[in-house]
Amino acid sequence: MTRTALYRFHDADGGLLYVGITNDPDHRRGQHARDAADTWYPLAVTREVVWFDTRAEAETAEREALANERPRFNVAHTSHMTDDAWSAHESRKAKRAVKSVQIDPRDPGKTADAIQAALTDQRLLALSLALQKRAERVKLPPVSFKDRSH
Template sequence: MTAPRKVRFNASNSYNANFAGRTALYRLFTSDGALLYVGITCNLDQRLAKHTLEKLWWHQVARMTVEWRATRAEALQAEEIAEREEHPRFCDTRRLGGGWTRHARRSDPALQQQILDTADELRKAVLEGRFQAGELLRERRVAEAYGISIAMTRSALGVLTQERLVGSVTNGFLVRPLG
């Protein structure tokens, strides 16, 4: 498992405040420079916070670049060109006629395997008693401890939920008694 690390971008001072009314085209890269994702937003803080919760690949992000466009239409066009020509590893939107979009998640077998590997590690921790019956596992804490995204943590804990080792509750996952 990768060593835990936090990737945090605080765009409020350097980006959002200086570019009110404009749209950002942003690119997210791995530490070795591979392009993970291209997106657009008018509020980087909000979008990046959402990515930390929803993107299985978020833990791979090491660097971000931002280009500001005068209009959303200009940013959309630049995003489409970037997706077509730069081939990001993950691409959430495919443009349809009339400006509508639909989400098409691209599944990466390596990420799916990492979810299963994390589930294996969590299962072992439960079975060995490192997580006690009745203990509340909070997604963010588990994600930070294992150096993975919250979405990936949720998926791994979902595997344990199906195995009835943990149960989903409002504020996390509760370790069930063994036996």
């Protein structure tokens, strides 16, 4: 039986930023400090930790918190994604795309082109998905794009 913590990060106004579970809250805070340094983590001023006897109990509590409390930046395990969460999620994906580019010091032009392509792909995907989500929110019918080149 592994004790597991449910944690919540709040902003200065008490707004819920993020909810998660872990068996090591201090280590997980360090991960968030690194991974969300340019999104929500700098907004966090308080952290609340509640311990559960089992991971299953913590998972149940996390699902309830995500459904009922609607944290601003959670992405996984949530049926609603706020614009802030979506933006942070896309930012992390773009960083991963850039990190995946092979750097070739012998050919800086090729490296620059690869980075630009990775960023462009991520931006287009993010824009497409963001527009799709907004259309779903306002219940627009699916749109068909026709070739208008002629």
